[in-house]
Amino acid sequence: MTEGEDRELVERFARGESRAFDTIVERYEQRVYAIALRMTGNVEDARDAMQDVFISALRALRSFRGDAQLSTWIHRVTVNASLDVLRKRKRHIAQPLEEAGERPSDDVGPEDAAARAARAVEVQRALQNVSAEHRAVLVLHDLQDLDYAETAAALDIPVGTVKSRLHRARAEMATLLGHLRDPEPSEGTEPLKEGR
């Protein structure tokens, strides 16, 4: 999916060609859903956020200016829509995300798959426990493979802020996921912070 193709689709849509919007949806729905799911941690909220994103796009893209990238705009709106949905949510306990409905790997046996799914649940839980701004950089950079500059553009923050947030977010995740780690195998290592 290239920037030039995106620009052309947006222009066609702005000229009144509604099918161009269908193509935009086809291009981005999986990605929007993936970001929304990891940001919100549950399927129901991710669906709501995804609908909000594309309904917003329907209105905004008619007057979308060519100086911003469509992908950057969609990433930003998706993060914001996910946070809005979380804010509006009245439920105090979110349905935990089950990883069963997701794309299976063909190269693992059932036991590995079960262990991997259990680990994925732990990782998603940890992700829900870091702050929203930290989660956003983790989702965009580490899960969606955006680089520092793209992450910065999507979140409208300086690259330096992405770097520092990313590091603090990973450090937080590392602490939250510490129980998943095997005891340190190599010699001469000591705990990072000794409590006593």
Place this chain on the structure above:
Amino acid sequence: MSTHPDPEQLSAYIDGELTGADRDDLEQHLTGCSECSATLRGLRATVADMRALPSPVLSEQDHWALRSAISKAQRRPGERYRRFLVGAGGIAAVAAAIVGILALNQATTSSTFSHTGAEVNNGDQIPAIAGPTNSPPSIQTDSTNYNSTSARGLLLSFNGSRTSGLPQNGPGPAAYSAARKSIPAADQAAYTDQISRCETDVFSHGSGGARAIAYIVGHYESTPAFFLIYSVVVSGKTKSEMWVVRQSDCYIRLFLAPQ
């Protein structure tokens, strides 16, 4: 051991964002600092755990729910839509409509997406719309529940006596999904795009709302087809519509005005 580097450098190092002297200095430091090495290992393991998360897959149901929500948000009455009114005694209108329908039907035989329709306002006379050969269309439905052999019969079976109203509840995404799956797997993908376009148009011209009533798989003039029957509110009036979706086209076969 040198002074510990800024911890952010460790993350940047993992991301390949450290270059030249900065990277060399950090690597040098790591060889002698077990604390930073342990931190680096922890960060790497965390990044690996996150990247091992499976990619979420949008279900087919969510996919169509999204399409439907977009269509509702986007509907603009009358857009790209032509209809022909056949009023009681309106001979000239009928003649004009038939000419128009024939022209449009020719268009539907090409690979473009187009519509034909006839709106019937008078009594029980519901003519089959003339096809290119001016003969009634042949309809074969695969489900034993819907065994009508004409567009009119099929539509009427979902519209009762025309005064009894429409079913209260539409079939919903699960029924849609099930109907679609009854199309041979090899053909399913070919219908998806047309169905999507069809639904977009159904919802876009129904200024007062649209609701799916039935999804039926069968054949239309010997070609595998998907019949979509909708209740659509236009200008405050509810109509039933039957759309025929084939691999190459999607168009209204018949729609029925309320009394």
